[in-house]
Amino acid sequence: MRNENDFKASALRTLKIEIEAIEGLFQYIDEHFQQACELIYQTEGKVVLMGMGKSGHIAKKLAATFASTGTPAFFVHPAEASHGDLGMISKQDILILISNSGESPEIIALLHTLKRLKTPIIAMTNSKESTLAKIADVHVCIKVDKEACPLGLAPSASTTATLVMGDAMAISLLEARGFDANDFALSHPGGALGKRLLLRVKDIMHSGDEMPLIQKEASLKESLLVMTEKKLGIVVIVDHTNSRVLGVFTDGDLRRIFNSSINISEATIDEVMSNGCISIQKNALAVDALNLMQDKKITSVVVKDKEVLAGVLHMHDLLKAGVV
Known part of the structure; x- marks a missing residue:
């Protein structure tokens, strides 16, 4: 019979691993992170994020975070991209490709076409030796020591680290642009904050x-x-x-x-x-x-x-x- 404390112990172990994963990101706030932010800051277009599976869910959330904090962004599904959605991307845009392994087949299959667009690419992977990292203009490392999943299979600590690194980019850009509460309200007119800051x-x-x-x-x-x-x-x-x-x-x-x-x-x-x-x-x-x-x-x-x-x-x- 399962001990009533087993759930608590497992949860605490998960939190500890994910906290350690976030703490491990400090070493990757480096010149590559700086270059990625500079590229995004200088772009005249939008930030296009791609990712498959769990990385895709993180990419969608980050696209929403970028868009709501002063950096226009949207998500394109890699599997749909080769069936017409690449037409959503212009030469003025910048790409953030997210894959923990850096070897996602759906994204790798697009690389030749994406490079022909001459759109700058930022890769977020766990290794600078990955295919995505090598072809990207800038590589931002999101490596973690281990997943919270005891099988080491379900993305957990790695997706948390990716989300946190993306948030760090978005907030860095927010501050660089001087994006303030009134700007935030303009992109959230239906929310409570929008009403508080816009309604007279x-x-x-x-x-x-x-x-x-x-x-x-x-x-x-x-x-x-x-x-x-x-x-x-x-x-x-x-x-x-x-x-x-x-x-x-x-x-x-x-x-x-x-x-x-x-x-x-x-x-x-x-x-x-x-x-x-x-x-x-x-x-x-x-x-x-x-x-x-x-x-x-x-x-x-x-x-x-x-x-x-x-x-x-x-x-x-x-x-x-x-x-x-």
Whole structure:
């Protein structure tokens, strides 16, 4: 019967081997790695990655990492390349061919054609004596001492090392290009980071007839009707031009006046409003509005265009937009 600790022991052994494989890569961050990065940095085209089997899966992931960090890239399957997909590659591109042994038949079969394209080739293999390494313009070594698989057959430590080396290239290029969080957001507009870095207050605020506006002479009762109709938990008291904010009245203020001596049926809004307001500029990032609301413990904020009233933003708007 299997001991309950066998799984844990095996897992720890795997982690140890793969950590050692990664540590072994330090010696290969050398002049060849530098040359590979320089070639990619200077290319006017895209980075084309190829690999078969597990190396192909790693190549796909690395293509996605390069593309999302400022280095346009895509994956081409070696077996499909000889059936028309080579047409996706131009002379301006650069190739990264990944094969642990450096002898993958599907890639070797393409070498003659790839060399005729005069496209620079970077090989990632475990030996500088491999066929791919010898024909490549630059060879980046990804050699590991052993696989985590006790049979030494299933790619494990070697694929981890390849992934880490590819990530090291991508991040080195990211830093060389000065690629920042805003650039990252532009390539991830649908993600949470994209929304935080691209979405602005003006994109989701309520403006025009959607704003709960009322003038200071209005009764408290009228103001409450406007607040209820607009459903933003706030009414904004404005001058006769509807452009200058005199104050605000919120549902929180309403709860507070119930404990006061104010005659609710006769009071005017200017008697109970809070003078001035907490506001944010319409071109501010939506995430800045979120931080302001959380800091001030409010659920609505007045939006201005310089000093002119532009809109109203509610916490629910941020939630719907995916900023929260």
